[in-house]
Amino acid sequence: MDLGLTEAQEILKTAAADFVRQEYDKDTLIALENTPTGVTPELFRQVAALGWLGILIPESYGGTDRSLTDTAVLFEELGRGPVLGPHFSSSVLGALIVLLGGTEDQKQELLPGVAQGTTVLGVAVTEPNYGWIPDTVQMPASRQPDQYVLSGTKLFVHDAQAATHLLCAARTAPPDNGSGSGISFFVVKANSPGVAIRTLPGWMSQVDEIRFDNVRVPAANVLGDTPGNGWDILEAASMGAIPVLCAYQVGSCQAVVDMAVAYSRTRHQFSQPIGRFQRVQDHIIGAVNHLDAARWTTYEALWKLDSGRDARSSVHLAKAVTSEAYLKVCAGGHEVHAGVGVMREYGLILHTQRSRTLYHCLGDARYHRRRLADALGW
Amino acid sequence: MDLGLTEAQEILKTAAADFVRQEYDKDTLIALENTPTGVTPELFRQVAALGWLGILIPESYGGTDRSLTDTAVLFEELGRGPVLGPHFSSSVLGALIVLLGGTEDQKQELLPGVAQGTTVLGVAVTEPNYGWIPDTVQMPASRQPDQYVLSGTKLFVHDAQAATHLLCAARTAPPDNGSGSGISFFVVKANSPGVAIRTLPGWMSQVDEIRFDNVRVPAANVLGDTPGNGWDILEAASMGAIPVLCAYQVGSCQAVVDMAVAYSRTRHQFSQPIGRFQRVQDHIIGAVNHLDAARWTTYEALWKLDSGRDARSSVHLAKAVTSEAYLKVCAGGHEVHAGVGVMREYGLILHTQRSRTLYHCLGDARYHRRRLADALGW
Amino acid sequence: MDFEVTYTPEQEAFRAEVRGWLSENIPADLTQPVDPADLTLEQYHKLRELGRRLGAKGWLYPTYPQAYGGGDLAVDVVMILEEELDRYGLHLPPYYDSGGRLGGASIFVWGTEEQKQHFLPPIFRGEWRTWQLLSEPNAGSDLAGVQTRAVRDGDSYVINGQKIYIGSLYGCEMMWTIVVTDPEAPRHHNLGWLMIPYDLPGIEVRPMELLTAGGEGGASPGLKHTIFFDNVRVPAFNLVGGENNGWQVATTHLELEHGGGGIVRRNRIVDQFLEYCTTTKHNGATLSRNPDVRDDMVDVYVKSEINRLFGLRTYWLSHAHRPRSYEGPQGSYYRKITALEIAETMLRALGPYAMTNDPQWGPLQGLLEHYQRAAVVGLHPGGTTDIQKVVMSRRIGIGRAAKEQAGRLR
């Protein structure tokens, strides 16, 4: 038993923390928050140069092939920022979908670019009937000789504005036709004729609507050799991707806790630091408990995945705990900070917005609690 | 708009409070807590002499015919004790069932005795398949010429040990036979051959098992003229009875809050009254919020009932809020009192046990939340 | 008990009068934005004009004496006014005027007859809108620790200092604040309460960018400001409540800020959310038929009902002149904390739809998206949740035999 990081992980953690601190100061993050992509080309190039966009990609495809736990250590530091942009969508979820579902040709075509940051993947699954079960994917892919035609709307897609290629789930067969979910992933260039991507306004960032208007996709762009198994690919990729997303949220929670603890020392009211008041202490303690619950459920899931154990129940547990934790930690942060916490320039609401943006991504807490019960065989 | 008590209610409240304070000191309550009936014949006679057992019963049947709100004012004070015994089962729930469902002869036969305390009603509905929906009543009442034969087990029946007569729900027809629920109430003398009543051991009081072994009940003892409408009678009686039960729990919550506030002043730790610590304050504030939520939802339901308004959603709201409130208020009380609160002689655990005993009675919080949604027509 | 106002025929006749008057005086094209930050200048002017018309009839601050510009109306009748305005999504006053609502009450309780004659009519007739100035960079929860100074100089006070989280869009005519008038005096006895015209030399108003500026009573403001005082000269006449008595004056408006007046308005956002769920289909089925959404709706409804009952209870105590204790801050605390919980429950019920105000996809024209933000921001104005609990504790007498009294309202 050893719950510490390895030396290599400590080095990665330090490098990532240094990068985030140096390149992503608060003003930069505030400026990027409500941009369509959440990142600048220059910043994205820097991350690529550090090798972090290929962290999960095998060396044969230009990556560094590190473990999910290593990847999580990196994303925990990105979450502290919170660094925005398509890092997770492209290099984790997108890369895993291609790795697990793509043909050799598709991997060769897509993954080196992902690792270099020249190819950016966006994963388009959800539709106006929002949800993370196969039935909610209804957009048809009509088969024609040598090509498919996609028409419909994908909604609440993360980071589509930053993507060069969309991994788009569409229906090649009706549900329950005996051959898988009837859903296939299509590799669609974001600049294909008929694709219109639009950032959704509101209290979330880099969440998009994509309209497909008779978009023609070559048949070779169906991901993998087996049409109709798209949902299985998504499920398998999600198992690895979710705890990395959780680790990002753990880093975010840690950042909010750190802000609150610091403020509890420097802010004085009634002639003492506010942190001397038990109510203020309890807001922070509540946040710390959520943070640590998120942290240890997340890292246990990662350990199970990396060591080849059955990790399903742990992954659902981690996501259920972590999505909820980020909401609650932000609430605690706001209680501690009161007025100053809602000033845009202060930076706390970067996290509050992020906690909402990510809450439903790949399934919300309630969804994963139900999946947890299933995974435990009850 | 007037949210105060009437003068008559104030007088009743004072009389009830005086009675409880004088006759039900802590040692008496502790001694009665785990007895089969929760009351002594002498104490029950006193309550009868004060007219309180007939408070809901029309004058023509020997009662004083006061409103549900008046009754609630009385039961709020009884709840402060908490006074145990069959006051609610017999004089509220039982009396309402007879009033709403009984024939004139049955009312004449039963209600004057209930008002005098010589007849004590117990309401036996639930069975090993515990629940408050008609399907869970499965005990058959077999029709024979001039009589019915009851066989089966009623479980978690309140105050059966104190009862002279059981109002026992049994099935005279299968469900969904087109004529009501198929459930009828039978008036069964508690000392009928074949009836065996046993107090259930555990952390609850005056909750019983009743076994019916071929108990013969004259056909005339079916409550009312219409066999099979027993569930409708129960529903109608519950509408009035539930907020009175809630008022009892409100009084209980008030008693726990009062204990906690008093202790916060007299108990010193770290050279000051413990109530100076914000954590202790917050335990009490949480309890006060639950108490007041229970109080006002309960009294609004009572006002709607007494003024002839549609009260269904308010009744469900009150029960959902109040059952939960009593649990939470006791938890807050224990946090404030720590060790001394779990000493039997201190008296707080009288309430903790009571909060559990009553939690499911006539449906728990979850049940009433669902019923609330139905009542609102969603 | 009686949980409802019962109206007499005379009162119902008044309702008819109000209804007619409103239909004539509320412009047909008067709409209000979902996010108060989107209030246009044109909309603002229409609301101010409506306020002046209401004020001319004594209906803007209707419970106050006509002698000061009020309407001398009984509270039951005022509820009719509020109910009828509510049909237009408006209430009294119809724009952000918390300084008038809270400051008017304070002047009414603590001002001299001369001050009442001078200050109340323009407030109550809608000629002034008034901002309250309370928080400072170093004085939030610890409001009595304000540092803005007012030094007596002849017939004037000279003010220097800084106030934050102030006001709304499009300025005001009058402001008031508490200031240190005697730095040597003990805490709570060192303050003055001053009325300050908005356009005096030396006042600088600088906008603050917040997540949203909602959350206060009255129409929500669209923006907050920092206000700097640089040797601002105010007539000594404007000191209300006497020398170094500012904290006493403040107890009146703090009592109102802490919920001491109660609330009888329904929560329109909750009502609209529930209606939305019962009328909107998702995946082919009405949202309210989804068991999870149904449970969420119940959760929202139960909390909202408790808020309604707490507000009603306090309103009755306050208007029936019954003894008040912890009820105001209890209602305020519970409303704030459940607003955040309700927003989270809506987020669970509606998924990411709750976060967008997209014209096509945002539910209720973005009302719910704005509520997500407003529920966070709303935790703090008028006293944090922690401060409400401080006040509750003192008044319940937790840990102390002597219970603190509620602030004077009349």
Added chain:
Amino acid sequence: MDFEVTYTPEQEAFRAEVRGWLSENIPADLTQPVDPADLTLEQYHKLRELGRRLGAKGWLYPTYPQAYGGGDLAVDVVMILEEELDRYGLHLPPYYDSGGRLGGASIFVWGTEEQKQHFLPPIFRGEWRTWQLLSEPNAGSDLAGVQTRAVRDGDSYVINGQKIYIGSLYGCEMMWTIVVTDPEAPRHHNLGWLMIPYDLPGIEVRPMELLTAGGEGGASPGLKHTIFFDNVRVPAFNLVGGENNGWQVATTHLELEHGGGGIVRRNRIVDQFLEYCTTTKHNGATLSRNPDVRDDMVDVYVKSEINRLFGLRTYWLSHAHRPRSYEGPQGSYYRKITALEIAETMLRALGPYAMTNDPQWGPLQGLLEHYQRAAVVGLHPGGTTDIQKVVMSRRIGIGRAAKEQAGRLR
């Protein structure tokens, strides 16, 4: 990271040895009651005998040096011992001996060599069972405010005072407590830490009736007592840690009481509840197929998993000699507060069945009924939830730059 102990072949051989030894030494008829209050004298004697046999092998307190009666065993090996005992529903020590577990650690850290030689072997070999005496009528959360006095008189201390919530059924051989040794000295510097034989003249032991007496580490006690000291004379040799240094000694056992050692045991009650729900039918269907019960099960499971991970994390920190901070009291706080929540959730899931220990109707032989009571009682022993948060705050450094250090364990 590695969340599991990986056992070497040598260690697995040790497991086989343990398994064989236990099957020979644990009486086949050794059962333990659901409610510790029902422990019979015969059962108690069997457990004590098992303790002595384990002690003779150095397995009772296996991490301590053999020189003091321990087993010099590494922590991974000890986990094997614990796992194998757990198969019998037992752990180390197999009866209530919190005074030995906590006091042994304190003597080990703070005692002189002579004191260690004298006190530790009988504790670690199971010859003594030891009670801790901490709370007094006026000193609970404020433990440093104890009033029991110990006055030096020649080679003895003479003790007068009263301690409450002490011990379990069937007495003990040894007790320890903190006492005021210098009433003039400042707080935290006025205390001594004393070992006191149970059978000294002047000691009176009077039972206290509680809701249940569970909740502490070690086998739960079945009963608590008030203990009165009336001029009880104890050798001065028994003062551990030196003059007026008792609070320092206490920081060691308080750290353990506050969870600083971590926990690796599973929550057997939760496991059994979940299994009960997946195997028991109600109204014709397995409980776990009822969506509400299923949600309740998840709620219980999630909290239980977080408790397990917090305990494992602290266990690792403690045994890998990593810096510890707020983790112990965090685990303790979270375990206490979720125990109450879990009990309430079980109540909702099972209805009134959760409240009865009836032989026919009570689930799991009344285990859940007892848990309902134990969860309430368990909020307080070893530091209330509020005190755990006091300690957490200091160690996290909320409101203070200097973080308080965790208590010494080795």
